[in-house]
Amino acid sequence: MSKTIVISLIFYLIFAGKVFAEEPSAVFAKANTEYQQGRYEEAGGLYEQILESGQESGALYYNLGNSYFKKGQIGKAILNYERALDFFPRDADLQANYAFARSITRGLDERGTVFARFAKRGALLLARNEYAWVALFLLGVLAGVHLMSLSFNWRRNLQTVVIMVGLLALIFHGFFWVLHERFFARRAIVLKDSSVLFEPREGATAHFQVYEGDPVEVLKIQDSWGKVARFDGKEGWITTDHFERLRRGKTNQ
Amino acid sequence: MNPHRFFKIIVFVFFFMMCTGISPGAAKEISFQADVDRTIVELGSYLRLTLTVTGVDGLDQPIELPQIDGLESRLLGPQTRVSIINGQYSSSYSLVYFLYPLRVGTFKIPSLTLTVENQTVQSEPITIEAVGTSQAPVASGSTSEGGAQQGMVQQNLSERIFVVLEASRNDVYVNERFDVTVKLFVNGMDVRNISYPQIKAQEFFLEDFQQPAQYEQVLEGVRYQVVEFKTFAYALQPGAFDFGPAEETCQLAIRGDQGRQKGFGGFFEDDFFNDFFGRNYILRPLTISSKTLQLTIRPLPLEGRPADFSGAVGKFVLDAVASPLQLKVGDPITTRLTLAGNGNMRTAEIPIFKENGDFKAYEPQVTVKGNVKISEQVIIPKHSGVKAVPAVSFWSFNPETARYEEQPAGPFALNVAPLEVKELPQIVGSSSRTLNFSNTQEDVLGKDISFIKDRPGRFYDRGYQAWRSIFFGTVLALILMGWGFGYVWHRFSVRVKTDERFAGRLKAPYYARRGLKDAERFLASNDVRGFYDAIHATVQQYFRNRLHKPLGSISASNIRSSFQGIGVQEDVVSSLERLLVDCDAARYASAQFNRDRMERTFQDLRRAIDQIERKCRLRF
Numbered sequence: 121m122s123k124t125i126v127i128s129l130i131f132y133l134i135f136a137g138k139v140f141a142e143e144p145s146a147v148f149a150k151a152n153t154e155y156q157q158g159r160y161e162e163a164g165g166l167y168e169q170i171l172e173s174g175q176e177s178g179a180l181y182y183n184l185g186n187s188y189f190k191k192g193q194i195g196k197a198i199l200n201y202e203r204a205l206d207f208f209p210r211d212a213d214l215q216a217n218y219a220f221a222r223s224i225t226r227g228l229d230e231r232g233t234v235f236a237r238f239a240k241r242g243a244l245l246l247a248r249n250e251y252a253w254v255a256l257f258l259l260g261v262l263a264g265v266h267l268m269s270l271s272f273n274w275r276r277n278l279q280t281v282v283i284m285v286g287l288l289a290l291i292f293h294g295f296f297w298v299l300h301e302r303f304f305a306r307r308a309i310v311l312k313d314s315s316v317l318f319e320p321r322e323g324a325t326a327h328f329q330v331y332e333g334d335p336v337e338v339l340k341i342q343d344s345w346g347k348v349a350r351f352d353g354k355e356g357w358i359t360t361d362h363f364e365r366l367r368r369g370k371t372n373q
Numbered sequence: 374m375n376p377h378r379f380f381k382i383i384v385f386v387f388f389f390m391m392c393t394g395i396s397p398g399a400a401k402e403i404s405f406q407a408d409v410d411r412t413i414v415e416l417g418s419y420l421r422l423t424l425t426v427t428g429v430d431g432l433d434q435p436i437e438l439p440q441i442d443g444l445e446s447r448l449l450g451p452q453t454r455v456s457i458i459n460g461q462y463s464s465s466y467s468l469v470y471f472l473y474p475l476r477v478g479t480f481k482i483p484s485l486t487l488t489v490e491n492q493t494v495q496s497e498p499i500t501i502e503a504v505g506t507s508q509a510p511v512a513s514g515s516t517s518e519g520g521a522q523q524g525m526v527q528q529n530l531s532e533r534i535f536v537v538l539e540a541s542r543n544d545v546y547v548n549e550r551f552d553v554t555v556k557l558f559v560n561g562m563d564v565r566n567i568s569y570p571q572i573k574a575q576e577f578f579l580e581d582f583q584q585p586a587q588y589e590q591v592l593e594g595v596r597y598q599v600v601e602f603k604t605f606a607y608a609l610q611p612g613a614f615d616f617g618p619a620e621e622t623c624q625l626a627i628r629g630d631q632g633r634q635k636g637f638g639g640f641f642e643d644d645f646f647n648d649f650f651g652r653n654y655i656l657r658p659l660t661i662s663s664k665t666l667q668l669t670i671r672p673l674p675l676e677g678r679p680a681d682f683s684g685a686v687g688k689f690v691l692d693a694v695a696s697p698l699q700l701k702v703g704d705p706i707t708t709r710l711t712l713a714g715n716g717n718m719r720t721a722e723i724p725i726f727k728e729n730g731d732f733k734a735y736e737p738q739v740t741v742k743g744n745v746k747i748s749e750q751v752i753i754p755k756h757s758g759v760k761a762v763p764a765v766s767f768w769s770f771n772p773e774t775a776r777y778e779e780q781p782a783g784p785f786a787l788n789v790a791p792l793e794v795k796e797l798p799q800i801v802g803s804s805s806r807t808l809n810f811s812n813t814q815e816d817v818l819g820k821d822i823s824f825i826k827d828r829p830g831r832f833y834d835r836g837y838q839a840w841r842s843i844f845f846g847t848v849l850a851l852i853l854m855g856w857g858f859g860y861v862w863h864r865f866s867v868r869v870k871t872d873e874r875f876a877g878r879l880k881a882p883y884y885a886r887r888g889l890k891d892a893e894r895f896l897a898s899n900d901v902r903g904f905y906d907a908i909h910a911t912v913q914q915y916f917r918n919r920l921h922k923p924l925g926s927i928s929a930s931n932i933r934s935s936f937q938g939i940g941v942q943e944d945v946v947s948s949l950e951r952l953l954v955d956c957d958a959a960r961y962a963s964a965q966f967n968r969d970r971m972e973r974t975f976q977d978l979r980r981a982i983d984q985i986e987r988k989c990r991l992r993f
Binding site for chain 1: 705859
């Protein structure tokens with residue numbers, strides 16, 4: 121009996137540590153410790169390790185962005201802050217860090233048209249999954265209010281108004297949801313200064329300059345070149361190793 | 374004339390002359406040049422001599438060539454050229470002569486002197502050689518200007534096309550820039566597709582060549598078309614090294630028939646102008662090499678070399694700009710250092726600001742455009758005690774003075790205001806949480822990012838979308854089903870309330886079951902009167918609701934008509950008639966009804982209701 125206990129204990133000591141170490145939460149805590157001690161390189165590596173295991177969270181991207189920022193990689197920092205915006209866009213710390221990182225880039229301020237600014241604000245109202253649950257909630261409320269109006273025999277006009285308001289709310293919400301998905305699906309961050317060319321080939325004429333941390337919209341991928349658009353509508357080609365898309369899992373290729 | 378108008382005309386004329394660069398009072402530069410189209414001519418042929426006077430529009434009388442024994446001259450005519458390029462007016466006057474040798478030998482055209490507009494100018498002497506036809510093979514088919522057939526003397530290739538490599542200095546310091554010029558000289562040949570020259574110089578770094586320039590130049594009396602390439606070079610290490618040769622690759626255009634028949638030497642007799650229109654050309658590649666130069670590279674002196682000297686050689690100017698200079702703690706300052714000079718910009722290390730207790734410094738962005746190197750760097754003051762952006766300096770070695778020279782820039786006075794307390798929440802969770810909120814003490818603040826999150830939050834599988842989950846789909850389905858069910862139930866309720874016939878049909882089975890149960894109870898207690906009352910009431914209630922008939926219409930005499938069209942069997946209708954008659958009889962003579970008859974009545978009613986329900990269900 122005692123022999124079995126000893127063997128079990130040995131197995132536990134050998135494998136338990138490894139199993140627990142691979143838990144994302146444990147790795148996250150370890151990375152935080154590294155960060156607190158000023159070892160940003162090691163902290164960033166551990167955060168990346170969690171991402172490579174197929175797990176992601178808003179706080180993970182936020183902390184990873186901080187690590188890159190401390191290492192002076194502003195482009196990577198902004199990239200991960202924007203990824204974190206997909207999870208908690210209204211977080212005050214995230215908004216402050218993101219704004220600060222954007223303020224020290226060399227690129228132009230992201231102005232764009234009135235619609236573009238409206239679209240970005242709309243896209244970042246809610247998190248990725250919040251859009252889904254809010255849509256469900258709105259649908260439930262619409263159904264409930266509709267049945268209530270029938271049950272309490274509201275006036276016909278009032279019923280129509282309630283239904284129309286509910287449907288409009290759903291449509292607007294769906295519109296912002298689409299904007300959100302489009303924003304994160306197409307957006308990419310420039311990781312190193314580069315000239316955007318008129319044609320996807322080496323030696324082509326340069327169209328405009330982008331700098332580390334600049335956001336671009338990826339329109340098309342062709343071999344190792346990406347057709348990107350800046351906020352002011354200028355379009356051109358740069359190699360895919362100069363930028364990285366926000367949505368992980370979608371490779372640049 | 375109106376004085377005011379006259380003044381305006383004077384001003385206009387003066388302004389026009391200023392713009393076009395024509396100065397009526399300026400002295401003209403006059404020069405005189407003599408050149409021949411080739412220096413070797415065969416007996417019986419001729420060569421062309423051109424005497425050009427630049428800076429004049431014409432001469433009062435032609436220039437007379439001196440009599441040369443054995444050489445006959447004939448004036449072909451004058452040519453005048455006038456051009457205004459970039460406002461610069463220039464003119465030239467040329468006289469073209471044909472020279473015919475009368476014997477074999479060497480002839481010297483002496484230096485000619487000309488006096489024009491009180492200036493005396495002189496040409497260079499020219500030596501030409503006349504050879505016999507046996508010494509110079511004649512190129513068949515070549516025609517001269519004027520139609521007379523004459524041969525073109527084969528000259529040495531190196532005299533008709535050659536490359537000259539020139540360096541501005543042959544004694545330079547390591548990393549010192551010097552000019553390199555490669556000239557391609559062409560005389561009377563059709564040269565095409567001229568490539569940029571290649572220079573063999575392993576111990577040197579060469580910049581890219583600039584756009585080539587083209588012009589004419591007379592060398593030893595022969596006029597050449599010149600293509601000139603310029604660039605800069607830097608020596609990489611001290612010592613004595615070969616520089617060059619420069620190799621130039623081009624293509625010679627020759628007529629197809631000549632090239633095929635006469636081999637390589639045939640095209641030298643080709644005339645540049647003969648094949649201008651529509652002849653068949655063959656392009657033959659040609660590589661020409663220049664001579665090699667010998668350059669001496671001197672090392673940079675150790676004496677006086679500053680510690681932060683980065684190896685820049687040349688004359689440099691450093692300019693610095695920083696903005697804004699009035700800001701708050703944590704606000705970024707953009708510094709822009711511009712280094713301009715004639716040295717190697719690739720190796721010139723522009724100074725950068727390093728992080729210290731006063732400033733946080735970010736990596737600079739450096740760009741090089743020609744002779745200018747620009748560094749843009751963001752620095753952030755950490756506290757309000759910072760009074761200036763520190764000065765920076767750039768050290769270089771000036772080869773002209775052979776001394777190390779410093780180019781300082783800055784410092785820039787700063788006015789750094791402390792952060793106000795109300796601004797603090799902008800940096801939530803930052804390292805500046807240890808701020809002293811007392812207004813009486815000076816804040817020691819910096820702008821930085823907020824601290825990391827302690828908790829990871831909920832981990833999702835990468836790319837997880839809630840709307841794709843089973844839970845989301847289930848909830849969505851429940852909402853839609855609930856909505857649909859609620860709506861249907863509402864419509865049903867409304868119909869029950871508003872459609873009496875529909876409601877009656879729904880109630881009829883209920884009344885039937887309840888009535889039959891009552892009748893069964895009376896049957897069990899053998900209460901004849903109660904039983905038949907219950908049977909009568911059940912029939913009345915059931916058929917009133919089922920058939921939507923008034924109560925009075927349900928009687929033995931008219932019940933048959935109520936069932937018309939429903940399809941109920943005749944025996945069922947008969948049993949119902951009998952049943953209603955029994956009910957009436959039982960009220961007044963209940964003694965004649967025994968239990969068996971009551972049970973038969975009960976069964977008849979149950980069978981009749983069952984059959985009617987089936988028929989009506991089918992019908993409705």
